[in-house]
Amino acid sequence: MKPDLRTALALKPRVGDGAMATYLYQLGLPVGVSFEEFNLLKPDVIADVHRRYANAGAEIIETNTYSAQHNKLSRYGLEKKTEEINAAGVAIARRAVGQEAYVVGSIGAVRGGAGKNVRTATVKRDFEEQVGALLAAGVDGLLLETFFDLEELSLALSIIRKKSDISVICQFAVEDAERTHDGIPLPEAFRRLKGEGADVVGFNCRSGPNGILRAVETLPRDLGLPLSVFPNAGIPDYVDGKVVYSATPEYFASSAIRFADAGARLIGGCCGTTPEHIAAIAKALQNYSPVQIAKAPAEAPEVRQSIDVASDLSEPQSDIPPTELEPSIVDLVRERHTVIVELDPPRDLDIAKFMAGAQALKEANADALTMADNSLAVTRMSNMALAALLKERVGIRPLAHIACRDRNLIGTQSHMMGFDALGIDHVLAVTGDPAKFGDLPGSSSVYDLTSFEIIRMIKQLNEGIAFSGKPLKQKAKFIVGAAFNPNVKHLDKAIQRLERKISAGADYIMTQPVYDPELIVRIAEMTKHLSVPIFLGIFPLASGRNAEYLHNEVPGIQLSDSVRERMSGLEGPVGRAEGVKIAEELLDVAMEHFNGIYLMTPFMAYEMTVSLTEYVKKKSAHLTSVN
Template sequence: MKADLRQALREGVVIGDGAMGTFLYQLGFPVGVSYEEYNIEKPDVIADVHRQYYAAGARLIETNTFSANREKLSKFGLENDVRAINQAGVAIARQAVGNDAYVVGAVGSIRAARRLNVTAEQLELAYGEQMEALLEGGVDGLLLETFYDLEEMSIALRIARRLTKLPVIGQFATDGGTITNDGAAYQDAFERLAAEGADVLGFNCHSGPNGILRTLEKLAPVDGVPFSVFPNAGLPSYVDGKYAFGSKPDYFAENAIKFADLGARLLGGCCGTTPDHIAAMSKALQGYVPKSAAVAAHEPSAEARAAAPVVIGPATEAPPAAEAVEPSLIELVKRRHTVIVEWDTPKDLDIGKFMEGAKALKEARVDSITMADNALAITRMSNLPMGFLVKERLGVRPLLHIACRDRNLIGTQSHLMGMHAIGLDHTLVITGDPSRFGDLPGSSSVYDMTSFEMIRLIKQLNEGIAFSGKPLKHKANFIVAAAFNPNVKYLDKAVQRLEKKIEAGADFIMTQPVYDAKLIENVYESTKHLNVPIFIGFMPIVSEGNATFLHNEVPGIQLSDEVRGRMAGLSGAAGREMGVQITKELLDVAMPKFNGIYIMTPMHFYDMSVQLTRYVWDKNGR
């Protein structure tokens, strides 16, 4: 007979299972349906997933009931099937795995980071209905997962404690920060939830191991309440209409030990993870003996302190007059080395740090400041007004990214017409990271068009023709860049895809960051036949942790063993210094072959981009 789950977590580490929804998607099941309904319609499919995780070493199995509440099921007309779906989920899990496994009822957040018109009373009713069904089905405990707000977590926990004395696990979604979406410090939230009856507290979803590790490192353990950790398999990419995750099982194995050393006693996986990830963690933790000493809370890292916003008033100096319009980037890069620097817009309403960094980049004489369009699906200030401010106040050419993800055809044309009206004529077309993995996971990814189609439609505006085919009375003059990821197994196939973007009308190319001198050579040889300029991308690394994150969790980025070795053990100023030095060496290789240089500013350390821009000018004598 297995021990009580609380006792098992006091005595060692319990391995949980991995993703259900994304794993079903990888197996070929369609999106846009209720996977929870499969408990009734396709029970054999769900049972097989449970069996695979159990065989991989998972001894805590979640029921397939994450969204099986009245509010979520009503989208599919299933609001009257809450009890049947939840109880079937328990029965399937019980029958699929051995008696030594704990079956816990999965209960997902209803608000899911959105300020929906769902009252506390509605939450109480929905959670109560679902939890009663799960408990009647015979679960060994409840798992409250992917919560963003302390308020909602507290409501769900209160309902659970009213209904049962069984173990209750509570997990927030984090991007590596220290506070919940409703402003509570995680440390305070954990202490409050422990006092309200939570048995285990931790994190799942929204980020991969790196983000959760950064958050966990800042927390002090709460007496008698172990941590739980269920990371995503890194950040997803969206290629050819399909989601894909990059983090490999061996990376999860490496981080499993780190999590356990920080006090995690329940470890599993969330979006993108598979039985292979769970097997790797299970193997890594075989024979693991928990540390007896409590892990002390960590001070904020040097990177976090340095990245704190610098507030400068809007009237500290008069805005400079706009400079004369320079030739286009296409014309410049044909004549000399040309530097584009990416500088992210704010996540909040304070533009001080952004304008400060933009001014420093202007003084370094960058040719253009490029601004992402809510990169990684994280909400930021619109790049349209920020591009206007950069142009009008500083006289620097903005290059705005525009993602297929956020706007339908109507919104995209409207956005471009607005850009034309204020003289912003350079843009980079990207697909955009999927919304469900950003800071508002309940939002929709639009994808009305592919990046190829968007390029063609923008060039159609240059002919004075709207997306609908109607005349626009004037012609736009957009110069369109396309993205290129050279960090792939088959570079030739990536170049073939790139050629199609050029056929669609792309005027120049901007690559993902490159960290290997040999790859720079290969990119040059593979693209020198193209009739458009290439801006080769660089993003300096700031620390060993940053290198690990980039290599394992960010789609489209691969670091060489040599680069990772040089960053080993480095952080703070020493890490940033080495990151700049590595990038300078890569620039030495790239500049004889590419006139276009694209520098991506890491973690708002704009001084690193300033140093590298000046290095380019020093090298070419400008």
């Protein structure tokens, strides 16, 4: 007879299961429906998913009841079936795995995303109804997952403890590695939950293994509770109309050992994970022996490009008046080496660090600063506003990304008209990461336009024609860029896709970062027939962990084995120095084949891209004098 769940988690690391909703999506089931209703409509499909995870080695199986609450089910007219759906979820899981695995009832937050304004009385009612149904159906434990705020998680836990002494796992979804969404330091939040009766505390969703490991490492080892971790399979990408994840099962296997060493006793997967990921975790933990490791200092939260950090710098004021920014970036790159540097807008209202970085890059003679449009679907300051400030205060050319995700046709044309009025004429058209995986998961991805269509529509404004086909009173002057990911198995197919973007009207190309000199040469050879210039992406690595995160979790980025080896174990100034050195070596190759260089700033460490901009300018001057 197996021990109860509380005892089992205290003995050794246990394997949790993986995603339900995203896995059903991968199996071909539609989105925009209630996956919890499948407990009634497609019970055999749900049972099959549970069996697949159990066969992969999962010892804890979650019921398909994450959103099976009155308020959420009411969106589909299912609120009167709340108890039935929850009971069916438990019965399906139990039938699928029998007594071989623990069945825990999954309960998601009622608030969060678009539900922030749900009244406390409604939240309480929904938790009481769902908890009662799951307990009555005979679960082995309850899993409170993807909670953003301590207060709501505490309320759900208190309702459970009034009804039962059952094992309870409490998991936050965090963006900041040190505190909850409502600003409570994580150690304080977990100690409070422990005092209120939580048996296990931890994290799920929002981040891949790297981000959740950072959060785990901020916790003191004296919490006195087992930890649980259920990371996503990296950052989702939107490819050909489908959401895909990049983190491999092999990466999850190595991450499982790091989690176990850091104190985790329940390790599974969230969005994007599959039975293959869980099988890799189970195999990695099969003969696991705990080791004592030193606690690493926490670094900045994971991001694909740059994040803002606290700064006491005052906002720089340039004595350079606004200038006519001619010739265009396309004209420049046809004549000489030209540097575009990415500097992401801040996630709060403090622009001091951003403006200081912009000023430093201006002084380093960067030719343009490019700003993402809420990259990774994380809310940032408007790049339109910052682009205007760059022109006015710094005197450097802004280049703004335009994502298809956030605006419908009306909003997109309005947005472009605003850029034209401000004299901001350089843009990069991108698809945009899906909204549901950002910091406001209740928001919608619009995608009225594809990246091909948005290029055509923006170039249509240059003809003085609105998106509707009606004439405008004057013509816009947009220089439109397109994104290109060369880190793919079939480069020829990626180039064919790129040719379509050029046919749609793209004036220049900006690539994802490349870390392989041989690939740089291949790209040059295979794109020499193209009629538009290419800005080759170079992203200096900040640390060994940063390198592994980018390689395993970020769509469109692949590091060479030699680069990963060189960065392995390097942190802090030593890691950044090696990252710059590697970038310089890549630039040596890139500048032989491309005039366009696109530098990305990691963790808002603009000193790194300032150094690399100066390197390009100095090397370019030398090459010019030699020739």
